[in-house]
Amino acid sequence: MDAAPDPITPKQFHDADGTDDWRVLYWGAHAFFRTGSYAAGARFVAAITALDEVVRHEPDIDLRHEGVAVKLISRDIRNLSTRDLDVARRISAVAREHGLAADVAALQVVQTAVASPESADVTPFWQAVLGYVRPNDTHLVDPLRRSSSVFLQPTDAVRPNRGRMHVDVCVPYDLVQARIEAALAAGGRLVDDSEAPDWWTLADAENHKVDVTAWIGRGSVRLEEERPV
Structure with missing residues (x-):
């Protein structure tokens, strides 16, 4: 079993490199990626869930016609952690590979x-x-x-x-x-x-x-x- 990750504050999450797509709201770090179609969103979801780190972390992923919403939190410590940083960066990298942009204005x-x-x-x-x-x-x-x-x-x-x-x-x-x-x-x-x-x-x-x-x-x-x- 993996060791429990180190908790971090919302400010530490935002101050870290590679988190521009994400915003910490209630109970986790959130991102919304505009896809333009359900099919494009489904391909994006398939790509991020193919990452071992994402599968082990089990984020909440919501697929809609408008795009894909993702929420990250380390459930074992019920808080944000260094592990969330790593997974957030990997998901953002996949979004760039698919030509997708994050829309922080959609988050609440x-x-x-x-x-x-x-x-x-x-x-x-x-x-x-x-x-x-x-x-x-x-x-x-x-x-x-x-x-x-x-x-x-x-x-x-x-x-x-x-x-x-x-x-x-x-x-x-x-x-x-x-x-x-x-x-x-x-x-x-x-x-x-x-x-x-x-x-x-x-x-x-x-x-x-x-x-x-x-x-x-x-x-x-x-x-x-x-x-x-």
């Missing part, structure tokens, strides 16, 4: 946060109605990692006038300001930037909240608690 991860006191356990309801699995005390996730996760947020972590539900949107670090400006231009308002650059809280005209975040400054893809993969 969305989750819904539901706040509830510990005395009112809403978790079984959300798990049943969504058909999700519960990998830890704070999250529910799609067992195939396709749809948005649900963050079960303790009420003592909810600020005054915050609301009991909100949406979290994680986007690439170099696009977060453009996303915020677009939301403000579309009628939103900035509610709180005291946690920036970790996240900014925005609201629509009806006061529904959204946290917009970029992950590059975080020490881990897991933060303090264990995150789903």
Whole structure:
């Protein structure tokens, strides 16, 4: 059995050579390669899965007509690692061989946060109605990692006038300001930037909240608690 790889931070991943195609968002490093057709995407997937390193790493790969999305995380340590760097570089090299370009603007991860006191356990309801699995005390996730996760947020972590539900949107670090400006231009308002650059809280005209975040400054893809993969 291979030894466990060394964990790295999101910033270390981005500072490394050969990672320009990739962005660290929630729970891993993500890339999207435009292919132009399903057939071209299928050929690309076949080529990257022919690499022994990729097969052993078992990344999540999503094939669509528009292109191929890939997510990397070292599942044995539930974090980014030096192994992810190597696999990311190899996948990018295959993309270049196929004449494919990465589109970082297509990348984002969305989750819904539901706040509830510990005395009112809403978790079984959300798990049943969504058909999700519960990998830890704070999250529910799609067992195939396709749809948005649900963050079960303790009420003592909810600020005054915050609301009991909100949406979290994680986007690439170099696009977060453009996303915020677009939301403000579309009628939103900035509610709180005291946690920036970790996240900014925005609201629509009806006061529904959204946290917009970029992950590059975080020490881990897991933060303090264990995150789903």
